[in-house]
Amino acid sequence: MKPLGTPLTERRRKTRNRIFKFIYNSEEPVSKQAMALELGLSLPTIHQNVSELLEAGLIKAVETQVSTGGRPPVGYVVVNNVRISIGVSITTNHIRLLASDLKLNQLAEKSVRKEGGISADLGEDVKKELELFIEENKLDRDRILGVGITIPGVLDVKKDAVLLSPSMRLENISLKSLREGCRPYPVYIENDGNCAGYAEWLAMSPQERKKSFAYILLENGVGGTFFINGKTYSGVNHRSGEFGHMCVQPDGPQCNCGGRGCLEAYCSAMRFTTDIDKSIEEFFELVHKGDPASKALWDDVLKHLAIGINNIRMVFDGDVLLGGFVSEYLEEYLPEIKSYVAERNAFGDSGDFVRLGKFPRKAGMMGIAWHFINDYIESI
Ligand SMILES: [Zn+2]
Known part of the structure; x- marks a missing residue:
């Protein structure tokens, strides 16, 4: 060669x-x-x-x-595997890693649960898991283009810091140690919702790609992005699409951001997992069995999700995609969500503008991995 x-x-x-x-x-x-x-x-x-x-x-x-x-x-x-890109997703108590080739085909994937949460300096945990991931999967280090990392929070690009991550309870955390933990590979860090929305856009047909859409990421935190004319709209302060902190019920329950009645306070996966001491599988099993308390809680989640979706529709007038690990469970509830949305819609829209993303758990990692792949392709 x-x-x-x-x-x-x-x-x-x-x-x-x-x-x-x-x-x-x-x-x-x-x-x-x-x-x-x-x-x-x-x-x-x-x-x-x-x-x-x-x-x-x-x-x-x-x-x-x-x-x-x-x-x-x-x-x-x-030759698809001539180069590899690694995407890492950091969330409240998980580090997930995904290696992909130049066509975004998955070469390896791992999810690590961090009992007791991820340490606030982020770098140590990621360094350890990244090294293990590369070793276990025998990834050729010379082929690694870079490591992209998604974080559920607002980033301050100028200060190179996480300005605020309510779901991870982080505020003003420098990204320096995270970057150092990934040496010698180039590092790119982005908000999780932006990256996930990007991956969904990449997977669309050329015709679909022309349509702008909003993407809601439903995980322990609730985030998202606006995708307009083939690009993420990031806003003046890089904070657009923070749907989780849109108020859907004045004086509603306390949110991690300090506010009340935010979409995240109603639709965070924490509400029907950690907060009631259940796994997500256990919770949906109870809903399926018709357990009244679980059914009522889930119905309340869906109703407030529909308020959020409808608000976004009113502002944006585009399709709304639902992603994140919670969306893996949403297919059977989609008719219900659409019907709640339609009830609220001032223009009589049917609710068919609500769709599910294709990669519930992987979109963020794929979107951030694409960053290095795209740069590489452009450099040839
Ligand atoms: Zn909030």
Whole structure:
């Protein structure tokens, strides 16, 4: 394998990049003729660039299925595992890790429960789990592009700190130790809701991607993001989409943020797990069995979730996607949620604008892993 050299001019690099992206985005192996035709480039140009990409181990030749006799035709595909990106999700009492290849295919995954919670300095816990994860899964360190970390809270980009994470009860915590814990890999840290929404957008069809949407992340904390014209709308202070701290009931129960009646106070998974000393599986088993107290609690969660969804719809007028680990249990309750939403909707909307995300537990890690993959693809 020969490292990919820098072409003589930026123009040539861009041509190589176009060819690589074309191969990357094709669902089937692509021939040199198809590349030349689709990209409007000469065959010698294609030939030279394909040779460079082959030598660097970024693409490989495969036999295509359609053969007209004689030598089977050859197509080219990307070597997906030539680089690895790691996504880490830090929540109230879990550290989850996911390694993916260049196509966001999952190579390894792990979820570690931290009894007693995660230490406030964050770095030590993540350092230990990251090392174990790389070792246990025998991930090739030379292929690791970087480590992306999601946090359920508002980040202060200028101070490089967690400004506030109500669900983790953190305030003004520097991210320095977290960055140092992941050395020598590049580190990127983002809000969990933004990353999860991004992963859902990536998984959409080109047609769906054109539609703006709001994404509510339902976990121990409640967060989210607005995705507008293919981008996260992060707001003036990087705090947009903090749906969890939108008031859905004045003078309602106390929220972790200090306020009252927030969506998070009603819809946090804590309310039907830790607070009543049950696991989420145990809770839903009771709901299924028709236990009156559990059913009443769950109905109250859904009704307040519907208020939150409808408020977002009123402000934003787009689809609302539900994600996070709680959303794994929502499919059977979706008609109920839609009906509660429709009851409140001033414009008679049916509630069909409420949908479930595709990756309840993984979206955040996938979204943050994509950060490094995207940079890598752009750099070729
Ligand atoms: Zn709150």
